[in-house]
Amino acid sequence: MNQQAPRPQSALEWFHYTRRQQQQQLQHLARLGEFATLISQLVHTLQRERGASNVWLCSRGELFGPQLQHSARQVDESLAAFQQWLTEHHALMNGNAAAKLACALWFLEGLSALREEIRILRITPEQAMERFNRTVQPLMEIIPEANDTLSDPQVAQALTALYSLMQGKEWVGQERAVGAIGFTRGEFDAALRQMLVDRIDAQQHSFATFLSLTEPEQAAMFRDSAEATRDIEQMRREACTRIPATPQSAARWFDIQTQRLDALRLIETRLIDTLSAVAQRSLQHTVDDAHPGETALAAWVVQQSSVKAAPVERHLLPLVRQQARELExxxxxxxxxxxxxxxxxxxxxxxxxxxxxxxxxxxxxxxxxxxxxxxxxxxxxxxxxxxxxxxxxxxxxxxx
The missing domain is CATH 1.10.10.10 (Winged helix-like DNA-binding domain superfamily/Winged helix DNA-binding domain)
Incomplete structure (x- = not known):
């Protein structure tokens, strides 16, 4: 019979127990860093296929045929790597993350049927976009849900910055898809214009959260390469002022928004690396001090009980999940x-x-x-x- 570990009783024993729990959390997060990279890549390729599908559908199969086939192959490659990781590390998924994963896989399993409807032009661009949106959203939510017990404030801040950027990038992807519909059709009706405006507003809110939490290097990188360019702003105005559009406008819109999404993808990769580095530093700190004594306990108690020292970042994950629910x-x-x-x-x-x-x-x-x-x-x-x-x-x- 396995003997259970003795229950902690004294303050020092509870402190040791807390440190062990933190180590387990950080080790769990370190293993999930690779998974975050795979999710990021899969979402990015789905965003590309979504945009290409809208141009294809709106042009009645005359535009973006090769791009659509290429993006579908990229999705399949990313999905294969994603599923391989799950086969080897499925035990890392807790209940909440597993629920999001089940939703995402259900939609991913319907990709073949969706692609066939798109190929034979039996679905509207709006319907196709909605089904892609439903696939992407639960994929992104797996990352914070897989770390629902995270207590390290620095790691929580890095994770929230990553999730906020991913949300903003998804809204940019949806903006590209909505714009592709209007520019390919040659007009934006009232509903389409409203959809475009709402997605612009939503991405700005997500990016503001990201910029308030991320490191200066990533913030500078965002401002230099990933903010909406003058060309994007000009085409936004064209869409919202009923200026007649052309198929050439659709291709231009798709290209400049794709460049922005690629820049955001690069920042996203850097943020995942940052998150892993922060988790490793925190983990190393707890390992180096494997048996903290009364002095370390006293310092920790002072930190935990001080209002100024208690960082608000530890509450950011619940807030960002609330943000995700609001966006949904x-x-x-x-x-x-x-x-x-x-x-x-x-x-x-x-x-x-x-x-x-x-x-x-x-x-x-x-x-x-x-x-x-x-x-x-x-x-x-x-x-x-x-x-x-x-x-x-x-x-x-x-x-x-």
Whole structure:
């Protein structure tokens, strides 16, 4: 029978127990550093395939065919390395991380079906983008969830800086995908413009968090190579001011945003290296002082009980997870907004139909739709759809 370790009783014994727990956490994080690199690479290739898919779909298969095939191969290569690591190190996944992993793998397993729908143009760009988004988000959330008991403040700060940059990079990727839709189609409707603006706002919030936490070297690197360029700002203005776009605009937009994503990917790699280095330094410190005595305990108690010395960084992981939930909520709200705008378009078409065929005002047409909806206990948009579907059967000529 295995003998259990004696329960700590004195302050010094509890201190020793705390140090052992910290060592286990840091050793766990050190092993997960390689996994973070694999996740980063997989997410980056998925972001590329998402953007290329949107150009392909919006151009009805005329543009970005080779780019789409190349990006899909890169995803498959990254996914194979990701799955190989999981086979060898699955025991490192705790419950929360395993839940996120299960969600991510479920969407990844549906990639083949999604690609076939994209290939035969049987899916809209918006639908394809949403399915790619759902695949990427749980992948990114695996990293902080796999370290949910982390207590070292320096490591927590480095991890939060990394996660914030990854979130910002994902919003840049979504901005590229949204812009690809509008520029390839040659126009940005109200829903598409709103989606673009919301993703710009979201990435700025994530990058502000990153810059407040990261080391000066990485902050300088971001400002020099990864902020939105003048060309990006100009094309953003074109998208939001209804300037007619061309297929050449779509290619230019995709290229300059890809350059930005590649720069962010390089910073992301540096942050993973920084996180691993910080964890190794903290781990080495605990190993060097394997049997701390009363003096070390006294210093540690002073540090823990001091308000000024208690770093706020240890609370950053719960906050950044809350941020992730808020961003997910924003995505749902954007989807709802788009559906609302589409419903309004349908109602407006039905109103125009009534106005033309009955020679009535817009206000009266709206009242008729509203009355029909109330009498039949249906939503106005459902009445409008029925009206539009049956319009081809009408024999009534428009009133003059």
């Amino acid at each position: 909520k924003l995505s749902r709200e954007l989807t709802s907004l788009q559906e609302t705008l589409e419903e309004r378009k349908t109602i407006d078409k039905a109103k125009s139909l009534l106005m033309n065929h009955q020679g009535i005002s817009e206000e009266l047409a709206w009242q008729q739709l509203r009355k029909l909806a109330m009498n039949q206990n249906q939503r106005m948009v459902d009445i409008a759809r029925s009206l539009l579907l049956s319009a081809s059967l009408w024999s009534v000529t428009p009133k003059r």
